[in-house]
Amino acid sequence: MRTRVILSATTLAAATALIGTTPATAAPTATFAALFAASPSDTFATRDTQFDANGISHVHLNRTYHGLQVIGGDVVAHRNADGSVREVTRTLASPLTLAVTPALSATSANNAAAAALGGTATGTATLAVSARETTPTLVYRTEVTTAAGLQHVLVSAATGAVVEKWAEEQTATGTGTGYNVGPVSLETTLSGSTYQLKDPTRGNTYTVDMNNRRIGAGTLFTDADNSWGTGALTDRATLAVDAQYGVSETWDFYLSKFGRSGIAGDGTGSYNRVHYGNSYLNASWSDTCFCMTYGDGNGTTYGPFVTLDVAGHEMTHGVTSRTAGLTYSGESGGLNESYSDIMGTLVEFYSNNAKDTGDYLIGEKVVTSGTPLRWMDDPSKDGSSAKCWSSTVKNLDVHYSSGVGNHAFFLLAVGSGAHTVNGVAYNSPTCDSSTVTGIGNDDAGAIFYRALTTYMTSSTNYSAARTATLKAATDLFGASSTQYTATAAAWSAVSVS
Helix, strand or coil, X not given: CXXXXXXXXXHHHHHHHHXXXXXXXXXXXXXXXXXXXXXXXXXXXXXXXXXCCCCCEEEEEEEEECCEEEECCCEEEEECCCCCEEEEEECCCCCCCCCCCCCCCHHHHHHHHHHHHCXXXXXXXXXXXXXXXXXXXXXXXXXXXXXXXXXXXXXXXXXXXXXXXXXXXXEEEEXXXXXXXXXXXXXXXXECCEEECEEHHHCCEEEEECCCCCCCCCEECEECCCEECCCCCCCCHHHHHHHHHHHHHHHHHHHHHHCCCCCCCCCCCCEEEECCCCCCCCEEEEXXXXXXXXXXXXXXCECCCCCHHHHHHHHHHHHHHCCCCCCCCHHHHHHHHHHHHHHHHHHHHHHCECCECCCCEEXXXXXXXXXXXXECCCHHHHCCCCCCCCCCHHHCCHHHHHHHHHHHHHHHHCECEEXXXXXEEEEECCCCCCCCECCCHHHHHHHHHHXXXXXXXXXXXXXXXXXXXXXXXXXXXXXXXHXXXXXXXXXXXXXXX
């Protein structure tokens, strides 16, 4: 059980002094010791610091005792925005007092671990303190290779008995066949003898089966041979492949193009929920669970919603929420939806998947007829979306007011008039009868991304978006650049001034 210790004012100075240094490494003072259940032989070093939006920070500290790692002895110091410490979370109830002289040699510990697990010890056993049990114990950390994979084993330094063991989670490259993306490679995790659809190379992103329920945590997809899905909907792992591939490609797109590590930019992975509900006709992003949810469709008018552009679309809602925070109503809501369409489209182009080539059509693989949900070259083709700005755009549903932003981006990336890209014909009009020459996806995407993450706020409207993208174009290419001129022309062409 973890104990939460509230710090008094008299102890703030000592605690703040310790964790205020980066990296912090220090022995505890007398007042500090009681809060952290620390002995005079303990030292602490900062492992990580997390910051909340309100300025509160959480500092994770590793503990050593007589220079030995204390497994389960780490603490978290929680600081207010002004730097004062508000509380400490710890596992240890009292300071360590055990002796650190082993009765066994490192070789004997390795042999004991290997014999207990029926495997082969690898590496040199190292002394540590295990504080995860009720009574802290001097142990050797050993590694043993078994038929089930690599095992970490803690062996009592006094008796040679196994105190604790756990399987090494190893990165593996598997294969999968998705419904929409076809055959792909997937990074997975080998835990013991079982593969998990969890990617440790991308923040431990993973995919669960909701088993056609709408509540509950879902079941992590696992497999015995690291081959996932068959491409057929009768195999529940098939859509899991589409989802896991989608989150991987979106991760790589943001990292490769913009240097953004994960949706929140902190290297933390999200997760996917597939087979949500019965005949669920939607996909969504949730800030609460930091996850994507995908419906299976109804099999008649709509197929599964797990497509590349939908994956990129939904995860971009997460990016938007952690940057500009565009409010989901009025013109800012239209921009929010537009950004998801834009970045979802760019993910599709980035992936260059043979079965789902890049296009400027939104959700064309979701609708069984092949008719897109939205067109970026001429948003009015769907009968509801606005291709030109007017004072009434703010009154539209955000999926329709998004047309103004989508149209502006298409004009900036591709240009006005007739174009054929990847075999798809487009014909983009302008609202002022002008001609716009496109600058390509990469430059257009860079301008829009910088505008979102640097200059936009929660209430940004289309006029302010024009200003933000022009500032971004200036930053990236210069105020006299072709890119700046094209950005201005694209917004003018959709009646945004």
